[in-house]
Amino acid sequence: MLFPDVHSAASLTVSPDRVQHFTSDSVSLTCEGNFTEWRVRKFSEDGRLYSDCRRMTGSTCNINTSKSDTAVYWCESGSGEFSSAVNITVQNDGNGPILVSPVHPVTEGASVSLSCSLRTQKILSNVFFYHNDKLIQNDTRGELKISAVSKSDEGFYKCQYSGRESAQSWMSVKGADSSSSPVWLIVGLVCGVSLIIILLLLLYRCRQSKCKSLFSVFIIIIIFIIIISSSSRSINIDISLNICHG
Structure with missing residues (x-):
């Protein structure tokens, strides 16, 4: 059948x-x-x-x-x-x-x-x-x-x-349709934690290579902020698309 x-x-x-x-x-x-x-x-x-x-x-x-x-x-x-x-x-x-x-x-x-x-x-x-x-x-x-x-x-x-x-x-x-937003919040949290770990590793490598220039550390922090901002916008776009098509 x-x-x-x-x-x-x-x-x-x-x-x-x-x-x-x-x-x-x-x-x-x-x-x-x-x-x-x-x-x-x-x-x-x-x-x-x-x-x-x-x-x-x-x-x-x-x-x-x-x-x-x-x-x-x-x-x-x-x-x-x-x-x-x-x-x-x-x-x-x-x-x-x-x-x-x-x-x-x-x-x-x-x-x-x-x-x-x-x-x-x-x-x-x-x-x-x-x-x-x-x-x-x-x-x-x-x-x-x-x-x-x-x-x-x-x-x-x-x-x-x-x-x-x-x-x-x-x-x-x-079953009622469940919102996908909590899933994306979890994804965002995981991405944020991962980026923090990457930043710490970069700072550690800089210290190991005796990189004492404050300018270098400043550049690393700026790169980190740009990555976080881009990731946040991407997650927000994905959430919006899911709400529109849900």
Whole structure:
């Protein structure tokens, strides 16, 4: 099974933005990126790979959902760029609930809300929520809110309403982007210590060769200051570039 590169220049958005859908729902899968040709591919539950969308308009694949549309989907550009893959699950029981959960991975530290929905009623109360088959909420609230997502929140979720359960869906959690500035500060510190050691070695060699001229020592110090200044500017430029492209 193919798992496209999540760092690709291509991306896939799903509307409505949820994993589970009812039969006969209208779902749009849109490919985004600086490419002119797109195809939406899917890997179905029965192990078949489909290369083309039945109703492709520009970069958007429109689906009128049926049970056979339960699959893993991703975008592929004409030049071979792939988006990250998403799961779509179609609920076959028209009277049962679906779990409303995000299609894409949730970033650590972010907030997320899961809810339960019927075809005829979008907002429900007295819903039971399960994480990896363990009951985690069973009060009158209709939503499961996680204010700061952590890696331990990753897993399978499902909801139960009036004795009927939704299918379970996997919620992925990705790590937050860390700043590279501390790394460069460490590099700068190491460079500074190294330059001090070099200066001490130069002074020692000057002393060994009986270099008693204050002018020579002054020149060495000036060279040291120039090197430190150049190194500092280089580190600052690198940090700025990392912040701009981060």
